[in-house]
Structures are given as structure tokens and as C-alpha cells.
Amino acid sequence: MSDDQTPEQFPPSLERAREVLSFGAAQILPSDGLTERLLAAHREGRPLRVKLGIDPSGSELTLGHAVVLRKLRQFQDFGHTAVLVVGGFTGQVGDPSGRTATRVAQSADQVVANAQSYFDQVMRILDPDRTEVVNNAEWLGTMQVAEILGYTRQLTVAQLLERDDFSRRFAAHQPITLSEFFYPLLQGIDSVEVRADIELGGTDQTFNNLVGRELQRSRGQAPQAVLTVPLLVGTDGVEKMGKSLGNYIAINDTADEQFGKLMKIPDSVVGLYAQLCTAMTPEEVAALTAAAAAGGADANRAKRAMAVAVVTLYHGKPAADAAQARFDAIFKRGELQVDAPPAQLPEGDSIHLPAVLAAAGLAPSSSAARRLIDEGAVRVDGQLVGAKQYDLERIALENKVLTVGKRRAVTLRGSAG
Structure with missing residues (x-):
């Protein structure tokens, strides 16, 4: 069964689900995997079990982290079950993916503490009623x-050394535990x-x-399909979004902070952000991407819509x-933030x-x-503070x-304010 079946072979009721769920995916393995799993669930009258493993290593989620969570929410919106696998054990090992050195192991307490903060943010995206946490x-x-x-x-050392990160480290004589x-x-x-x-x-x-597919097959289970999503570039439009580079947008940022940062991204990645970070339909994303590519006022409107x-x-x-x-009051019309939060002046x-x-x-x-x-x-009531003008x-x-x-x-207040 392949993803290019005719509508007569593939139930029309599943066509929209396949279209939306595959939209924005970097790769689906095998190529007919999503189709086959959707058909299997349809025949068996059950929801799909869609797994996402999380090994919390920090306490703040970014729009980059949210890309895969948004995709998981799409599965939920079509009636399927999200299975979040918390790495209470694997988090203490540390995922080596993309690493050039051995990751520092976390304690069990660290994993649990980080996981709690993660869930508070994750459930702003997922539907708790369709989420199973293990x-x-x-x-x-x-x-x-x-x-x-x-x-x-079921897994050979040769297969492991085919991984880019392991092969690079092995060639550079860097330790792999x-x-x-x-x-x-x-x-x-x-x-x-x-x-x-x-x-x-x-x-x-x-x-x-993909390792999961082989292990499931060895235990008599139908092998899972694998759907990967692209890694989101940061606000610089070049590097992968990351807190260490300062090019990130946190999902816990205020509305003003998120909007301001999004308006700074290059026009060239507006379509990518619309595709990976919003709930827009494929048709809406296509129209917005074309507008961003047109430049000028069209690109500005597209960026604002995103x-x-x-x-x-x-x-x-x-x-x-x-x-x-x-944002317009400050940047477009040059007005002041009259509702800026107060800050106390010293004596x-x-x-x-x-x-x-x-x-x-x-x-x-x-x-x-x-x-x-x-x-x-730095400005005070819109007037520029000159260089070296500290007092x-x-x-x-x-x-x-x-x-x-x-x-x-901030609005500066005196002792009486």
C-alpha cells in the first residue's frame, strides 16, 4: 500500500487526515507507513497509539520543541491517542543524538523535576483527555x-556506527560509552x-x-511507522533554534514578547514558521508563503498573520x-508604552x-x-539617552x-508611586 493510492482504494474519510498529518513532515518511513497505520486503525475501529519520547533536560520549551508537539496534537484532533513516554530511566542515560561528546547524566530527581515543568507547558498544546503518560x-x-x-x-555495532554522530566521534577517536x-x-x-x-x-x-520497528517485529508486533519533523531555525533564520544561541522563542514568553520576536524573523522563513508553528491548513500556509516571497507590503502582512x-x-x-x-504603537507610530509596568526608583x-x-x-x-x-x-519618554550618560x-x-x-x-515611579 503506498501513499499515492487513488481515492477509490483509500477511504475518503481518511484522506483529509492523511493530508494534514503528512503536511510538514520531513520524512515518513516506510513511505506507505502512515497510510498503512491509518487503514489498520480504521479496519480495527480503534485510535492509533502515537508515541513521543521526552527526556527532560531543561525547564523551558521553545517553539522548536513545540513543532513535534503540534504534530502530535494533530493526531489527537483526528481522534488518536498521544502516548508520552517520559524518560525516567533513559533520561539518566542521556540521548547521544547530535552530540559530539558524552552527555552528562541526570539524576532521577532531576528528570522528575524537569518533567513536571515540561508537562505544565506541554499540556498547553496537547489535549489531556487524549494523552497517555507513562x-x-x-x-x-x-x-x-x-x-x-x-x-x-536485534542491533549490531556496525548499524550503530552508521549513525552520523557516532561515526564522527569514532573517526575522531572521541570516546563513545x-x-x-x-x-x-x-x-x-x-x-x-x-x-x-x-x-x-x-x-x-x-x-x-527505526530501531523500535525492528524490536517490535522481533516480538511479533506490527512495526511502527516513523514520522519525523524538521528542526526549526531560530529567529536569525539560519541556526537551529536554541537557548544557547539566544535565537529562541519560548512558549511561556508573554504575548508581546512572542509577537515582537516573530516580527524579527527574515521573510525567507515566514512560510516555514507558518507550517511548523501554527494550526494553519496546508492551503493557508501555501498562500502565506507565496505572499512572503513577494516581498514588500505583502511579506509584512504575511509575517503579521503568522x-x-x-x-x-x-x-x-x-x-x-x-x-x-x-507593537504598532511602539514601532510603527512611535508611541510610548503607557501601560508599561511600574518600576521603583531608588532614593x-x-x-x-x-x-x-x-x-x-x-x-x-x-x-x-x-x-x-x-x-x-535606551530612551526616556522617547528621548535617546546619550552614550556615557549614566547618571x-x-x-x-x-x-x-x-x-x-x-x-x-517600565514606568519609573518615585517613593510615593
């Missing part, structure tokens, strides 16, 4: 050595345990996900519209502005605040709007 420590933590060794016979070799095997065992029909992941997870769509997902339409209005007639910027959260430190002033990024009279600041980069602002 912890692989339940089976991996109690599995006998003999049983694990039985699984190892045996636990890292075990990681794809353990992830594959998860698929057997949860009886996954489909496994989702980023393109960096392709090898790990930004509103993203912010709406996480904050609702009223908040998205308000964020766009505030004294002479105020050290870098310290105020740092205390108000507009700069990470006083030294960074001085650099912002020298770069011309100002209190009267020049009290009840004024202090702005950094025209997007982050």
Missing part, C-alpha cells in the same frame, strides 16, 4: 539483564512496551525511531490582537541609570546596561517611561 523506568528499571541481552541481538550505544535500544524497547503504531521525532531521532496565529495558540486571539496593537536626587535598568529587569547587569546606553538602545537627575526620570530597544519598557 514512565519508562516502570519497565526498564526492573528489566532483567537476560531480557535486555535478548533485545541486543556503552550506555550511549544502549540508548537507541532502550528507546526501541519503549515502543514494544507501549505497542506504538507511530513514533514521532525530530530528524535527529530517525535512527532511534505571528498572530502563533501567539493565538498560546495566549488566545484577544491577547494576540493586543500584542499586535502594542536620592542623582540616579544611576544602569542600576535602574538592571533592577527593572531591562538588562541582565549594570555593565550590560551601560553597553545598551552606549549603543543607543541623571531624579526629576528627569520620575513618572517617565524607560524603554530598551522600544519593546521592553
Whole structure:
């Protein structure tokens, strides 16, 4: 069965599901895997079990993390079950995918703490009523050595060394621990345990996900299909979105922050963001991508539509519209943020502005605040603060709007304010 069947062979009721679920996928393996699994579930009158493994290694999710979660939500919207496999065991091993050195192992307590923060954010995307959460420590933590060794016979060292990250490290004589070799095997065992029909992941997870197919086949299960999604580029339009590069947008960012960051991305990736980060239909994404490619006013309108769509997902339409209005007030019309949150001025007639910027959260430190002033990024009531102008009279600041980069602002209040 292949994905290019005629409508007569493939039930029309499933056609839209196949179209939406395959849209934006980097790869579907095997090529007829999604079709076959949809047909199997249809024949058996049951929802698909769609697996996503998460090994929490931090506490903040970005739009990059959300790409695969959005795809998982699409499966839920068509009536299928999301199976989240928390890496209570594998998180202590550390996923070697894309790594150039051995990942530092986490403690069980760290995994649990990170997982809780993850779930608070994940459930802003997924439907809790169609989500099954399991912890692989339940089976991996109690599995006998003999049983694990039985699984190892399905995977060769040569296959492992075909992985790009392992092959590079091996060629460079960099150490690869045996636990890292075990990681794809353990992830594959998860698929057997949860009886996954489909496994989702980023393109960096392709090898790990395919291992699950082999292990399921060896245990008499129908092998899962694998659907991978592209890795989202950051706001620079070049590098993969990541917190270490500062080119990320967090799903916990405020509506204003999300909208402002999205308006900074290059026109060339507006279509990609619409495809991977919104709930737009394939037809809507195609129209928006064409508009972005046209440049000029059309591209600006396309970017705004994408930004509103993203912010709406996480904050609702009223908040998205308000964020766009505030963005225009600051950037388009040059107005001040009259509703900027208050910040307290320190005592004294002479105020050290870098310290105020740092205390108000507009700069990470006083030294960074001085650099912002020298770069011309700081204004008081719309008036530029000159370079090296660090100390100002209190009267020049009290009840004024202090702005950094025209997007982050506070209203300075005196002791009575």
C-alpha cells in the first residue's frame, strides 16, 4: 500500500487526515507507513497509539520543541491517542543524538523535576483527555539483564556506527560509552512496551525511531511507522533554534514578547514558521508563503498573520490582537508604552541609570546596561539617552517611561508611586 493510492482504494474519510498529518513532515518511513497505520486503525475501529519520547533536560520549551508537539496534537484532533513516554530511566542515560561528546547524566530527581515543568507547558498544546503518560523506568528499571541481552541481538555495532554522530566521534577517536550505544535500544524497547503504531521525532531521532520497528517485529508486533519533523531555525533564520544561541522563542514568553520576536524573523522563513508553528491548513500556509516571497507590503502582512496565529495558540486571539496593537504603537507610530509596568526608583536626587535598568529587569547587569546606553538602545519618554550618560537627575526620570530597544519598557515611579 503506498501513499499515492487513488481515492477509490483509500477511504475518503481518511484522506483529509492523511493530508494534514503528512503536511510538514520531513520524512515518513516506510513511505506507505502512515497510510498503512491509518487503514489498520480504521479496519480495527480503534485510535492509533502515537508515541513521543521526552527526556527532560531543561525547564523551558521553545517553539522548536513545540513543532513535534503540534504534530502530535494533530493526531489527537483526528481522534488518536498521544502516548508520552517520559524518560525516567533513559533520561539518566542521556540521548547521544547530535552530540559530539558524552552527555552528562541526570539524576532521577532531576528528570522528575524537569518533567513536571515540561508537562505544565506541554499540556498547553496537547489535549489531556487524549494523552497517555507513562514512565519508562516502570519497565526498564526492573528489566532483567537476560531480557535486555535478548533485545541486543536485534542491533549490531556496525548499524550503530552508521549513525552520523557516532561515526564522527569514532573517526575522531572521541570516546563513545556503552550506555550511549544502549540508548537507541532502550528507546526501541519503549515502543514494544507501549505497542506504538507511530513514533514521532525530530530528524535527529530517525535512527532511534527505526530501531523500535525492528524490536517490535522481533516480538511479533506490527512495526511502527516513523514520522519525523524538521528542526526549526531560530529567529536569525539560519541556526537551529536554541537557548544557547539566544535565537529562541519560548512558549511561556508573554504575548508581546512572542509577537515582537516573530516580527524579527527574515521573510525567507515566514512560510516555514507558518507550517511548523501554527494550526494553519496546508492551503493557508501555501498562500502565506507565496505572499512572503513577494516581498514588500505583502511579506509584512504575511509575517503579521503568522505571528498572530502563533501567539493565538498560546495566549488566545484577544491577547494576540493586543500584542499586535502594542507593537504598532511602539514601532510603527512611535508611541510610548503607557501601560508599561511600574518600576521603583531608588532614593536620592542623582540616579544611576544602569542600576535602574538592571533592577527593572531591562538588562541582565549594570555593565550590560551601560553597553545598551552606549549603543543607543535606551530612551526616556522617547528621548535617546546619550552614550556615557549614566547618571541623571531624579526629576528627569520620575513618572517617565524607560524603554530598551522600544519593546521592553517600565514606568519609573518615585517613593510615593
